[in-house]
Amino acid sequence: MIPGSFSYHRPASVADAIKLLSSLGDEARPLAGGHSLIPMMKLRLASPDHLVDLHGIAALKGIHRDGDRVSIGAMTTQHELLASDEIARSLPILHETALLIADPQVRYMGTIGGNVANGDPGNDMPALMMTLGASYRLEGPNGAREVVASEFYQGAYFTALEPGEILTSISIPVPAAGHGYAYEKLKRKIGDYATAAAAVVLTMSGGKVASCAIGLTNVHETPLLATEAARLVVGTSLDPATLKQAAAAAVAIMAPAADARGPVEYRKHVGGIMVTRALTRAAALTK
Amino acid sequence: MAKTHVTMKVNGAEVEGLVEPRTLLVHFIRENLQLTGTHIGCETTHCGACTVDLDGMSVKSCTIFAVQAEGASITTIEGVANADGTLSALQEGFRMMHGLQCGFCTPGMILRAQRLLQENPSPTEAEIRMGISGNICRCTGYQNIVKAIQYAAAKINGVQYQEAAE
Ligand SMILES: Cc1cc2nc3c(=O)[nH]c(=O)nc-3n(C[C@H](O)[C@H](O)[C@H](O)COP(=O)(O)OP(=O)(O)OC[C@H]3O[C@@H](n4cnc5c(N)ncnc54)[C@H](O)[C@@H]3O)c2cc1C
Ligand code: FES
Ligand code: FES
Numbered sequence: 001m002i003p004g005s006f007s008y009h010r011p012a013s014v015a016d017a018i019k020l021l022s023s024l025g026d027e028a029r030p031l032a033g034g035h036s037l038i039p040m041m042k043l044r045l046a047s048p049d050h051l052v053d054l055h056g057i058a059a060l061k062g063i064h065r066d067g068d069r070v071s072i073g074a075m076t077t078q079h080e081l082l083a084s085d086e087i088a089r090s091l092p093i094l095h096e097t098a099l100l101i102a103d104p105q106v107r108y109m110g111t112i113g114g115n116v117a118n119g120d121p122g123n124d125m126p127a128l129m130m131t132l133g134a135s136y137r138l139e140g141p142n143g144a145r146e147v148v149a150s151e152f153y154q155g156a157y158f159t160a161l162e163p164g165e166i167l168t169s170i171s172i173p174v175p176a177a178g179h180g181y182a183y184e185k186l187k188r189k190i191g192d193y194a195t196a197a198a199a200v201v202l203t204m205s206g207g208k209v210a211s212c213a214i215g216l217t218n219v220h221e222t223p224l225l226a227t228e229a230a231r232l233v234v235g236t237s238l239d240p241a242t243l244k245q246a247a248a249a250a251v252a253i254m255a256p257a258a259d260a261r262g263p264v265e266y267r268k269h270v271g272g273i274m275v276t277r278a279l280t281r282a283a284a285l286t287k
Numbered sequence: 288m289a290k291t292h293v294t295m296k297v298n299g300a301e302v303e304g305l306v307e308p309r310t311l312l313v314h315f316i317r318e319n320l321q322l323t324g325t326h327i328g329c330e331t332t333h334c335g336a337c338t339v340d341l342d343g344m345s346v347k348s349c350t351i352f353a354v355q356a357e358g359a360s361i362t363t364i365e366g367v368a369n370a371d372g373t374l375s376a377l378q379e380g381f382r383m384m385h386g387l388q389c390g391f392c393t394p395g396m397i398l399r400a401q402r403l404l405q406e407n408p409s410p411t412e413a414e415i416r417m418g419i420s421g422n423i424c425r426c427t428g429y430q431n432i433v434k435a436i437q438y439a440a441a442k443i444n445g446v447q448y449q450e451a452a453e
Contacts, residue, residue, distance in 0.1 A: 002309060031355075034352075034355070035350060038350050051308070079344070103421025104403075105338060190420040
């Protein structure tokens with residue numbers, strides 16, 4: 001399995017990368033960890049004429065706490081997320097999710113920027129970023145802009161990225177101290193994308209849910225926020241009847257494809273179970 | 288497509304070559320350098336047979352272009368034995384604990400386990416199993432691979448390896 005021919009570029013700055021992408025045109029693609037793009041190129045599902053490797057750009061790496069937000073450079077790898085004390089401390093759900101992605105070798109190479117920019121409904125980070133209220137910094141020939149994760153995904157492999165733009169960093173508001181969290185992912189084996197997965201971040205006060213966000217992975221052509229399900233649980237003690245209603249509200253917005261992971265009905269059914277499990281586990285973790 | 292000149296360090300030696308940008312690192316290693324210990328199993332980033340160590344990371348060399356490894360320092364199975372030619376602790380562990388049958392997965396397993404033990408010198412059994420979860424073995428059922436890695440960890444830490452009761 002040999003990819004089609006392409007020319008290779010390794011710019012040293014964001015400005016040079018943008019210049020290259022704009023001047024090379026439609027058939028140029030950024031190359032991050034390559035662990036979605038290279039497999040697609042081998043299958044000839046992608047055959048870019050030019051690859052612009054972002055590895056030489058030091059400014060795209062790193063994890064920083066700025067006040068009540070954490071900013072993560074696009075080229076930060078999943079392995080680096082897992083090794084970061086800052087992430088373990090302020091965004092434990094990000095640590096938990098990164099550990100459920102692929103296997104150790106893939107995590108050394110795969111980047112958070114590539115994971116969120118790819119647009120594959122199977123990627124785990126996009127729904128999590130929506131749940132956390134993250135925003136993406138996009139830089140292109142016409143300058144820089146911020147797009148919130150919940151407005152970034154338009155369809156399978158269609159995102160708000162314009163030609164010539166790259167995603168340079170992700171900014172995530174740190175959830176309240178004592179929040180509960182869970183990323184529940186059903187997969188057939190290690191290294192598999194989710195049959196269905198749910199992210200939950202919530203806070204409790206006096207035994208009742210005070211705030212809640214729920215995100216869904218791989219049950220639609222884009223990641224989803226289950227807004228109605230989250231609204232239903234606020235103000236409740238997550239009693240069995242409420243859990244059932246919330247799961248049903250989440251299932252109602254799912255539209256997965258039938259594939260080797262199962263028929264549509266099955267994937268929706270287990271999607272509901274992931275929501276129930278994530279809510280329950282998140283609530284138990286609140287302090 | 289014009290060829291690109293690449294240089295890298297493989298098993299401590301400076302190497303160079305002319306490659307097309309689309310040349311995968313595993314093909315550069317096997318065909319240009321004639322180091323055929325690194326195997327190709329699936330070609331789809333799943334089996335880990337092609338695992339090499341690159342600048343302190345275990346990577347699947349079938350999913351990285353040789354041009355991306357420009358300037359990198361790489362270890363393949365040909366570079367893991369001790370300098371005097373004796374077996375490394377992991378090689379010895381695989382031999383003593385019968386950690387291989389057909390041996391196809393072994394180069395990737397050993398390179399991955401070597402990095403795992405560098406990051407975590409005393410892994411639990413669960414950590415070993417998670418640590419090699421990107422490497423597939425079709426023969427052993429993994430039990431003896433886990434024991435081989437435990438054997439090597441004990442040897443590196445200077446303690447006597449004791450097989451857990453089954
Ligand atoms: C065996 C295997 C199992 C996997 N399992 C999972 C899984 O369970 N869950 C999961 O989420 N992922 C999984 N992945 C995918 C993996 O996490 C990828 O690394 C990730 O999807 C893409 O990140 P990357 O850095 O490798 O990006 P690349 O493959 O380099 O790029 C992906 C796409 O995004 C574009 N892109 C990359 N970076 C930028 C940027 N900064 N700005 C603009 N565009 C950019 C590229 O042009 C390309 O179109 C798996 C991969 C493999 C090989
Ligand atoms: S040959 Fe590279 S992972 Fe299987
Ligand atoms: S020993 Fe045969 S594949 Fe592992």
